[in-house]
Amino acid sequence: MVPAALALYGMRLNILKHNNDIKTLQATPFDVSDQPEIDVVNTYPDKSKLYHIVFRVSAKIEDSKDVTFSYSLFSADILTIDNNSFPSRSGLILDAPPNPLDGVNKSYKISGRADLEWRPLLCSQNVDTADIAVRKLLSATGCTNSQWGGGMTGVYPPASINSYSNGFLVRARPGDFIGLSTAFGVANCSDPDGARCSLSQEIVELT
Numbered sequence: 001m002v003p004a005a006l007a008l009y010g011m012r013l014n015i016l017k018h019n020n021d022i023k024t025l026q027a028t029p030f031d032v033s034d035q036p037e038i039d040v041v042n043t044y045p046d047k048s049k050l051y052h053i054v055f056r057v058s059a060k061i062e063d064s065k066d067v068t069f070s071y072s073l074f075s076a077d078i079l080t081i082d083n084n085s086f087p088s089r090s091g092l093i094l095d096a097p098p099n100p101l102d103g104v105n106k107s108y109k110i111s112g113r114a115d116l117e118w119r120p121l122l123c124s125q126n127v128d129t130a131d132i133a134v135r136k137l138l139s140a141t142g143c144t145n146s147q148w149g150g151g152m153t154g155v156y157p158p159a160s161i162n163s164y165s166n167g168f169l170v171r172a173r174p175g176d177f178i179g180l181s182t183a184f185g186v187a188n189c190s191d192p193d194g195a196r197c198s199l200s201q202e203i204v205e206l207t
Helices: 132-139
Strands: 011-017 020-022 030-034 037-043 049-061 067-079 113-117 119-127 146-148 154-156 161-172 177-186 197-205
Touching: 049 067, 049 177, 049 197, 067 132, 067 161, 119 132, 119 161, 154 161, 161 177
Parallel strands: 011 197, 119 146
Antiparallel strands: 011 020, 030 049, 037 049, 049 161, 067 119, 067 154, 067 177, 177 197
């Protein structure tokens, strides 16, 4: 997993909290931008809330030729930190959720804290290729909600914009963190760390 303070080649990590937006763009043939929208649908007597979250990803094609998106995968995870696990004047490195392409054995643990970990909420994947290596990669993610086509898949010409959104409901408490991840592969990329595989992530604190 990648600490929130760091960004590695091939991924983009945004931390959104109190409208402070920290962005690191990835070195790929496209420029990726995203911005989640969060609305409170209902408030319950136990002070939890029902949130409607919409996560959008727009990839502007900056290559000089057509770009084929072979697949895309969306996942959402939740992290709860209570007062007992995070006392006053203590610090924490907020790791991003695992890359959804890392397979079923990916770690959800927070660095240095055996008592804290992300919990998976949901995932969905869209596939538009019969490539054996790609199908093997996606079958190892553990995501059973799979569809042929749709999502970010398809062929996009230079200067075009590939836009994708995913909305869902979650009941949680203010102060919980939601990790939103969209992974996608260009030209049948089957190596999650490869230059043609990309990961866009947001961590948002619910209020």
